[in-house]
Amino acid sequence: MRCQLISHDVTPLDVLKQYWGYDSFRPMQEEVIDSVLQGHDTLALMPTGGGKSITFQVPAMMCEGVAIVITPLVALMKDQVDQLRHQRIRAAYLHSGQKRSEMLNILDNVLLSDYKLLYVSPERLNNKLFLRRLHALRVSFVVVDECHCISQWGYDFRPDYLRIKDFRKILPTHTPILALTATATIEVVEDVQQLLTFRAGHKFFKRSFYRPALSYVVRPTADKLRETVHILRSVPGSALVYLQSRKKTYEWANFLNEMGLQADYFHAGLPPEVKAQKQEAWQSGATRIMVCTNAFGMGINKRDVRVVIHPTAPLAPESYYQEAGRAGRDNHRSYAVLLYTPETDERILLRKLENKYPPRDLILRVYDALGNYFQLGVELGEGALFEFNVFHFCGVFHFPVQVVLSALAILSISGYVEYLEDHSMASRLKFIVPRNELYHLFADDERHYDDLIELLLRQYPGLFSDYSYIDEGQLAKALGYTPEQLSTLLKNLRRWHIIDYIPGKRSNYILYKMQRQPTHKLKFPAHLYKDRVKGDKKRLGAMLDYIHTRSGCRVELLMKYFGEEHPLPCGYCDLCLSGIEGNKLTYRLVDEIEAYLKEHNIQRVDELTRAFPQLSQNDIITALDHLERERRL
Numbered sequence: 001m002r003c004q005l006i007s008h009d010v011t012p013l014d015v016l017k018q019y020w021g022y023d024s025f026r027p028m029q030e031e032v033i034d035s036v037l038q039g040h041d042t043l044a045l046m047p048t049g050g051g052k053s054i055t056f057q058v059p060a061m062m063c064e065g066v067a068i069v070i071t072p073l074v075a076l077m078k079d080q081v082d083q084l085r086h087q088r089i090r091a092a093y094l095h096s097g098q099k100r101s102e103m104l105n106i107l108d109n110v111l112l113s114d115y116k117l118l119y120v121s122p123e124r125l126n127n128k129l130f131l132r133r134l135h136a137l138r139v140s141f142v143v144v145d146e147c148h149c150i151s152q153w154g155y156d157f158r159p160d161y162l163r164i165k166d167f168r169k170i171l172p173t174h175t176p177i178l179a180l181t182a183t184a185t186i187e188v189v190e191d192v193q194q195l196l197t198f199r200a201g202h203k204f205f206k207r208s209f210y211r212p213a214l215s216y217v218v219r220p221t222a223d224k225l226r227e228t229v230h231i232l233r234s235v236p237g238s239a240l241v242y243l244q245s246r247k248k249t250y251e252w253a254n255f256l257n258e259m260g261l262q263a264d265y266f267h268a269g270l271p272p273e274v275k276a277q278k279q280e281a282w283q284s285g286a287t288r289i290m291v292c293t294n295a296f297g298m299g300i301n302k303r304d305v306r307v308v309i310h311p312t313a314p315l316a317p318e319s320y321y322q323e324a325g326r327a328g329r330d331n332h333r334s335y336a337v338l339l340y341t342p343e344t345d346e347r348i349l350l351r352k353l354e355n356k357y358p359p360r361d362l363i364l365r366v367y368d369a370l371g372n373y374f375q376l377g378v379e380l381g382e383g384a385l386f387e388f389n390v391f392h393f394c395g396v397f398h399f400p401v402q403v404v405l406s407a408l409a410i411l412s413i414s415g416y417v418e419y420l421e422d423h424s425m426a427s428r429l430k431f432i433v434p435r436n437e438l439y440h441l442f443a444d445d446e447r448h449y450d451d452l453i454e455l456l457l458r459q460y461p462g463l464f465s466d467y468s469y470i471d472e473g474q475l476a477k478a479l480g481y482t483p484e485q486l487s488t489l490l491k492n493l494r495r496w497h498i499i500d501y502i503p504g505k506r507s508n509y510i511l512y513k514m515q516r517q518p519t520h521k522l523k524f525p526a527h528l529y530k531d532r533v534k535g536d537k538k539r540l541g542a543m544l545d546y547i548h549t550r551s552g553c554r555v556e557l558l559m560k561y562f563g564e565e566h567p568l569p570c571g572y573c574d575l576c577l578s579g580i581e582g583n584k585l586t587y588r589l590v591d592e593i594e595a596y597l598k599e600h601n602i603q604r605v606d607e608l609t610r611a612f613p614q615l616s617q618n619d620i621i622t623a624l625d626h627l628e629r630e631r632r633l
């Protein structure tokens with residue numbers, strides 16, 4: 001069933017021109033949009049920087065109702081919603097860090113003000129308040145961004161994505177779903193379509209994984225820091241340096257600055273306002289080099305990145321392709337450089353994979369230690385939330401940090417606990433005196449405390465039996481106080497043992513999804529543990545092949561890994577430049593043919609054959625077919 005259009009006289013190209021100012025679509029965008037408008041369930045694989053957002057933002061403007069966009073990337077939500085609002089498109093976002101009152105206000109605006117896009121984080125799909133309000137919304141279609149996260153065979157599996165199938169059952173049966181990702185193998189594609197319950201007649205679109213402006217290089221070195229300095233001095237322009245350790249981002253950024261290179265650092269543990277400041281400085285060009293963990297870059301569309309350096313390889317080609325693909329989005333020559341120290345790096349990668357899957361008895365010990373750390377009894381604690389300092393925990397129980405983080409990931413996948421990293425938690429409050437005592441506590445000149453208590457009781461029912469999340473900003477506004485004045489009143493009430501008040505803050509938390517279990521009852525499903533070990537070993541093997549190969553083409557190797565049939569050598573990577581045969585068709589020669597056609601305005605294949613005598617007529621036809629598919633002619 002087709003989406004209900006606002007107007008049958010408006011085309012996707014009209015909308016693209018009106019709101020984004022473009023005269024044409026990029027390759028495959030229009031086909032995906034047409035599939036959504038026709039009501040088909042659709043899966044599209046589009047490379048990083050390939051314009052995924054246009055494929056759902058354009059049809060959202062054409063259809064009645066609001067498109068629900070499910071994405072795990074809060075930075076992407078904010079960035080895209082800000083851009084849409086700048087273009088006078090009504091859009092909003094919901095994520096777990098927002099307060100209850102803020103979520104209610106956003107949902108009311110979406111319902112009453114004809115919003116076109118609502119971005120939600122996957123954990124919101126389990127929020128009862130959101131689900132109740134959903135029935136009042138007219139949903140045009142659902143978008144699942146980073147859809148590889150739903151697959152156990154994917155490199156970034158997230159349990160919250162498994163809720164999407166149940167979420168879909170709440171919607172009218174004709175509501176189409178658009179699944180998007182930049183990286184997926186054949187197994188992941190099949191898994192996504194099954195787990196999202198694609199209907200008959202579904203469509204699948206796939207763009208080439210080839211990035212025309214990106215040259216891939218693997219460089220052996222015993223001194224990665226000095227080699228990084230050499231590369232950054234040799235390649236001018238904006239740069240990213242990806243490291244595995246938060247501490248090293250700080251150390252490397254300081255060293256680069258000492259070497260006269262303008263650099264800053266970024267990781268997930270920084271305060272939100274600091275992150276925003278650093279990101280803005282890099283986006284605007286005020287900071288040239290960002291030394292960062294993989295927490296930086298998702299959803300950020302800076303087009304003029306000239307080089308991405310990996311001093312340490314990721315564990316999977318998918319991660320490497322995503323991060324390297326942040327260079328060269330403006331189609332100017334850029335470089336993805338992976339540094340490695342022979343033998344040493346392979347041992348490090350194998351150890352990292354081993355640490356990612358600690359043995360069962362070690363996971364049980366971590367789980368048991370968590371219960372003791374929080375003083376939580378067995379068969380208690382379902383829904384309990386505890387602030388968690390992983391470094392203090394590891395110091396108390398003598399666990400390596402990486403082992404604990406890996407154990408938490410497996411416990412989360414298995415449904416026992418959830419580790420909420422860098423999570424914004426609203427303030428909580430509960431009365432700890434009987435209700436009848438409240439009215440005899442304060443003198444006439446302390447009326448402001450009575451006013452606050454009266455407002456709390458009116459706004460948040462049930463405060464005598466359980467904690468409620470509160471919104472200090474809303475309370476202060478209602479009472480005519482500054483935030484500082486309200487904070488003083490609440491802290492005094494806590495000091496006098498009238499309330500238990502827990503101020504909100506951004507921190508790390510452990511959430512018990514079910515009551516604490518005796519360790520002998522814990523089970524880790526094979527398809528979520530052993531099978532993932534097998535998949536990760538396969539991915540690491542492919543990453544090591546990429547590093548160690550000494551012949552052929554790096555791009556060709558990556559494209560075959562992602563299931564692309566008959567890719568050409570690139571002609572630009574370090575392997576191609578060191579050993580490519582002159583009479584072999586490459587993407588580099590395709591680029592040269594494109595330039596020749598534009599300069600000479602010729603029409604005949606035989607003229608091209610004379611201009612490129614090293615290529616056969618079949619090679620020339622293949623090159624022209626490629627240019628036509630990519631709409632470069």
